[in-house]
Amino acid sequence: MVDGLRRRLRGLLAAPVCLLCAGPSAADLICSGCRDDLPWNSPACLRCAQTLPTPPDRVCGDCLNASPMFDRAIAALRYQGAVARAVQQLKYNADFLAARWLADALTETIRARRQALPQILIPVPLHDSRLRRRGFNQAQELAKRVGGALNVPIEPLWARRTRSTADQIGLDAAARRRNLRGAFAVDARVARLDVALLDDVMTTGSTLNELARACRRAGAASVEVWTTARA
Numbered sequence: 001m002v003d004g005l006r007r008r009l010r011g012l013l014a015a016p017v018c019l020l021c022a023g024p025s026a027a028d029l030i031c032s033g034c035r036d037d038l039p040w041n042s043p044a045c046l047r048c049a050q051t052l053p054t055p056p057d058r059v060c061g062d063c064l065n066a067s068p069m070f071d072r073a074i075a076a077l078r079y080q081g082a083v084a085r086a087v088q089q090l091k092y093n094a095d096f097l098a099a100r101w102l103a104d105a106l107t108e109t110i111r112a113r114r115q116a117l118p119q120i121l122i123p124v125p126l127h128d129s130r131l132r133r134r135g136f137n138q139a140q141e142l143a144k145r146v147g148g149a150l151n152v153p154i155e156p157l158w159a160r161r162t163r164s165t166a167d168q169i170g171l172d173a174a175a176r177r178r179n180l181r182g183a184f185a186v187d188a189r190v191a192r193l194d195v196a197l198l199d200d201v202m203t204t205g206s207t208l209n210e211l212a213r214a215c216r217r218a219g220a221a222s223v224e225v226w227t228t229a230r231a
């Protein structure tokens with residue numbers, strides 16, 4: 001906490017210092033050296049963004065076996081080292097400077113692929129009880145910056161959790177899916193729209209898959225998944 005606070009203050013008071021190495025960083029929150037050293041998620045599965053051992057990007061065996069409910073997932077970084085620490089700082093210490101550079105890495109990744117942008121961006125919702133406890137939704141914080149940079153409107157109220165799902169940690173894939181069935185309700189205004197769902201981290205993808213299913217059921221034309229990191 002003290003570390004996070006110190007880093008935040010440093011970021012606010014002495015702008016041209018890299019958040020990761022404390023070296024000089026003229027324009028950005030992290031310096032170009034640290035940026036180059038980030039664990040960028042490439043090569044990765046074209047469908048689910050799972051990290052692949054060797055290039056090129058292609059569809060992984062899991063997706064060939066069973067297609068996910070979303071059309072494609074983009075994850076900017078791998079969930080390790082400085083990236084994992086930043087995600088945790090954001091979630092548990094409200095480190096919004098971490099949110100900014102994580103969001104910028106995602107924006108950069110989306111821009112680099114030079115494809116049509118979705119019409120709306122929906123951050124993965126937290127259940128009300130968790131939102132009250134945490135005070136903010138980290139996915140929404142990330143979405144605000146990414147949506148702002150790419151000029152894609154965000155609609156945080158179009159998806160909600162209809163019930164609180166027990167913690168997914170420790171459940172196997174089948175139990176995760178059972179646990180999440182019917183956990184989301186999506187606004188009928190997504191009908192015929194190209195939608196991107198945004199979250200901080202994609203782990204097994206079961207949460208995003210279930211939300212994508214709800215978007216499809218509500219009539220979305222296409223559903224992409226954008227996350228800052230892939231575990």
Ligand SMILES: [Zn+2]
Pocket residue numbers: 018019020021022023030031032033034035
């Ligand atoms: Zn640096």
Ligand SMILES: [Zn+2]
Pocket residue numbers: 045046047048049050059060061062063
């Ligand atoms: Zn895949």
